[in-house]
Amino acid sequence: MSNPTLTAHNLVRRYGPHAAVDHVSFELHRGEVLGFLGPNGAGKSTTMQMLTGNLAPSGGSVRICGVDLREHPREAKARLGYLPETPPLYRDLTVDEFLILAAKLHRVGKGEIAAAVARAKERCGLKKVGRKLIGALSKGYRQRLGIAQAIVHNPEVVILDEPTVGLDPLQIREIRSLIRELGGEHSVILSTHILPEVESACDRVQIMNEGKLVFQDTLASLKEQAGSGGLEEVFVKLTLSEETAP
Amino acid sequence: MILTLAAKELKSLFGSPLAWSVLAVLQALLAYVFLGQLDAYLSLQPRLTALANPPGVTEMVAVPLFGVAALVLLMATPLLSMRLIAGERRDRTLTFLFSAPLSLTEIVLGKFLGLLAFLAAVAALPALMALSLYAGGALDFGLVLANLLGLLLLAAAFAALGLFFSSLTASPTLAGISSLGAFLGLWVVNMAVTDPNSALHTLSLLKHFESFNRGLVDSADIAYFLVFAALFLAFTVRRLDNQRLGG
Numbered sequence: 001m002s003n004p005t006l007t008a009h010n011l012v013r014r015y016g017p018h019a020a021v022d023h024v025s026f027e028l029h030r031g032e033v034l035g036f037l038g039p040n041g042a043g044k045s046t047t048m049q050m051l052t053g054n055l056a057p058s059g060g061s062v063r064i065c066g067v068d069l070r071e072h073p074r075e076a077k078a079r080l081g082y083l084p085e086t087p088p089l090y091r092d093l094t095v096d097e098f099l100i101l102a103a104k105l106h107r108v109g110k111g112e113i114a115a116a117v118a119r120a121k122e123r124c125g126l127k128k129v130g131r132k133l134i135g136a137l138s139k140g141y142r143q144r145l146g147i148a149q150a151i152v153h154n155p156e157v158v159i160l161d162e163p164t165v166g167l168d169p170l171q172i173r174e175i176r177s178l179i180r181e182l183g184g185e186h187s188v189i190l191s192t193h194i195l196p197e198v199e200s201a202c203d204r205v206q207i208m209n210e211g212k213l214v215f216q217d218t219l220a221s222l223k224e225q226a227g228s229g230g231l232e233e234v235f236v237k238l239t240l241s242e243e244t245a246p
Numbered sequence: 247m248i249l250t251l252a253a254k255e256l257k258s259l260f261g262s263p264l265a266w267s268v269l270a271v272l273q274a275l276l277a278y279v280f281l282g283q284l285d286a287y288l289s290l291q292p293r294l295t296a297l298a299n300p301p302g303v304t305e306m307v308a309v310p311l312f313g314v315a316a317l318v319l320l321m322a323t324p325l326l327s328m329r330l331i332a333g334e335r336r337d338r339t340l341t342f343l344f345s346a347p348l349s350l351t352e353i354v355l356g357k358f359l360g361l362l363a364f365l366a367a368v369a370a371l372p373a374l375m376a377l378s379l380y381a382g383g384a385l386d387f388g389l390v391l392a393n394l395l396g397l398l399l400l401a402a403a404f405a406a407l408g409l410f411f412s413s414l415t416a417s418p419t420l421a422g423i424s425s426l427g428a429f430l431g432l433w434v435v436n437m438a439v440t441d442p443n444s445a446l447h448t449l450s451l452l453k454h455f456e457s458f459n460r461g462l463v464d465s466a467d468i469a470y471f472l473v474f475a476a477l478f479l480a481f482t483v484r485r486l487d488n489q490r491l492g493g
């Protein structure tokens with residue numbers, strides 16, 4: 001496969017003596033959608049915050065397209081789009097204003113801003129609400145806008161933390177097909193605890209439990225191995241056994 | 247990048263009723279003081295002409311007006327600065343800035359300049375009123391400019407300290423009241439001091455503003471305000487960096 005677009009190497013995050021993320025290493029390749037699974041509190045969000053430079057790791061390194069996040073945060077972050085658990089939206093701006101701001105801050109060239117914003121709106125189905133205030137948007141639209149701000153600068157790596165929480169089934173379907181589409185040219189990390197979402201949208205899956213990466217495989221080979229039980233069986237086995245262990 | 251952020255802050259301020267209310271209330275207050283002073287000046291004018299070296303209209307009207315404006319700035323800045331970082335933390339929008347290819351210094355300076363631009367508009371209110379006196383007589387432009395410069399430097403100091411308090415918490419109200427307390431504390435810190443050489447005078451914001459208010463542009467006063475602002479901006483950057491480290 002081609003060079004990895006994102007490399008996490010031995011990431012550690014400690015809170016006092018407790019390691020929320022414990023030596024996590026993985027790679028992400030171009031055109032790939034990686035499903036990031038784990039029970040609540042497994043350290044998924046903490047990992048994503050470290051991947052995006054929102055939280056400094058206690059140890060380990062992150063490279064985005066070969067650029068070290070700690071040494072060259074500016075270059076690395078320009079290649080990164082991030083939707084956190086709570087979409088970071090300014091309620092007092094309109095959709096257009098917000099996306100233009102996102103494009104500018106991510107150093108999209110002056111002449112390309114309008115086209116970049118139009119494309120992001122098109123992809124996320126936001127064309128009709130461009131002039132609306134964000135505070136007046138429904139939850140589904142806010143979630144879409146959250147994705148739009150993450151992809152407006154056409155980043156090589158897109159990181160989405162539970163993008164479909166609180167959406168209705170129809171919207172979930174739209175977002176999933178959008179994620180699949182994104183996987184065509186960008187690399188995507190999708191964190192979720194909805195298993196069917198991973199099965200429908202991802203190429204590869206990794207499961208995290210209690211700060212450690214406990215499982216990594218492609219979805220295709222998983223299907224061959226586990227038969228009909230599939231992902232759910234693996235997930236339950238890996239995350240439950242550790243919790244019930246003495 | 248800094249200017250893009252500053253423009254965004256300014257836009258958010260002017261997009262909210264708070265900023266307009268602040269401007270309206272301040273303007274009403276300052277206009278009242280202005281007219282009161284003008285009235286006093288006009289009633290005293292016949293007697294003033296008898297003096298050998300009478301105080302001009304600038305001294306009698308504009309100087310007290312700027313004095314009040316400084317106090318008004320002290321009250322208004324916390325209202326405007328409190329949400330700059332605390333509000334973003336509460337709404338969880340700080341991630342948006344942290345994930346963008348921006349340094350913390352750029353984020354802090356952008357917010358600072360956005361607020362300062364608004365406070366400059368506040369400072370323009372008394373300056374314009376003072377200039378209106380020119381329509382009816384001679385004006386001491388040097389004195390007005392010194393006052394305006396003093397007010398702007400004071401605004402920079404207030405904005406930096408307000409921004410710092412805003413970076414300490416996720417509650418804008420808490421940031422606001424702490425800033426107000428700090429401003430007032432610095433304002434009156436030399437109040438009870440009888441020794442004219444006390445170090446507390448050096449700390450007092452009021453003391454430094456008073457020189458400008460009298461028309462005295464002293465480089466030591468300018469340096470005081472600039473160092474004050476730079477110090478708290480640096481503290482704010484440190485504070486945000488620590489947040490990234492500490493989670």
